[in-house]
Amino acid sequence: MGSASRAVSCLCCPCRCLACGLLSCLCSILISLLVTLGVLALVLYLIFRPHMIAATVDSASLATFTLSPTSSLAYNLTVAVTVRNPNKRVGLYYDNVEALAFYKAQRFGYDPIDAFYQGTQDSTQLKPEFHGQQLLQGDVTAAQFRQDQTDGNFAINVGLNAKLRVKVWAFKVRGPKARITCSLLVPAPGATNGATFQPTDCRVWF
Structure with a gap:
């Protein structure tokens, strides 16, 4: 019933489904980017271990x-x-x-x-x-x-x-x-x- 309802909703308003997909994709990319930057910052810190002058x-x-x-x-x-x-x-x-x-x-x-x-x-x-x-x-x-x-x-x-x-x-x-x-x-x-x-x-x- 739920799948049929979503299918009908997409047929009635395909733009909304496309927007939801793009938003989900952008969120996934943003989260992946933040995780990658965090891991990179940690690796750089462990390599260089900056100290106060x-x-x-x-x-x-x-x-x-x-x-x-x-x-x-x-x-x-x-x-x-x-x-x-x-x-x-x-x-x-x-x-x-x-x-x-x-x-x-x-x-x-x-x-x-x-x-x-x-x-x-x-x-x-x-x-x-x-x-x-x-x-x-x-x-x-x-x-x-x-x-x-x-x-x-x-x-x-x-x-x-x-x-x-x-x-x-x-x-x-x-x-x-x-x-x-x-x-x-x-x-x-x-x-x-x-x-x-x-x-x-x-x-x-x-």
Whole structure:
């Protein structure tokens, strides 16, 4: 009875039967494609096992760091950062690389860095330099600055931003934007309390 009813329905409206068949076929193709892509992604992950890049600030020094009565910060900061690619089968291109320096959540320094390529399990040391003068706004007061100077250390954040491209065999694909943040305690210029900079690991965000 059901078969006869469907046959009559198709005879009355063949377009509807054709549409149902096309829809069913498209659904099957879509499901097969999704399964294939999922299996391919899993296989690629198992082959390449991508790891997060890592970064460490090896050294940081302040030749100048003074705040005027008008909150103008004069600075001369040098930093050495080692960036590591731990992947065994994935190379990385770093484009539009920039280094930033912050004090009390306010940016005071900027240094563009040349683009570079990092091979598998390779390390690259970057040496951004920040020098000049910058007017600080709002919350930064002379009292806070003097307190940090008395303590012998300035809490400075250094960031690195870069757009990544990923190289797998001969293929290159656009990757995410990497953001590296490093929270540092940098000895004050001429500090007499014996403070020394300690190598510091950074956090990496995508």
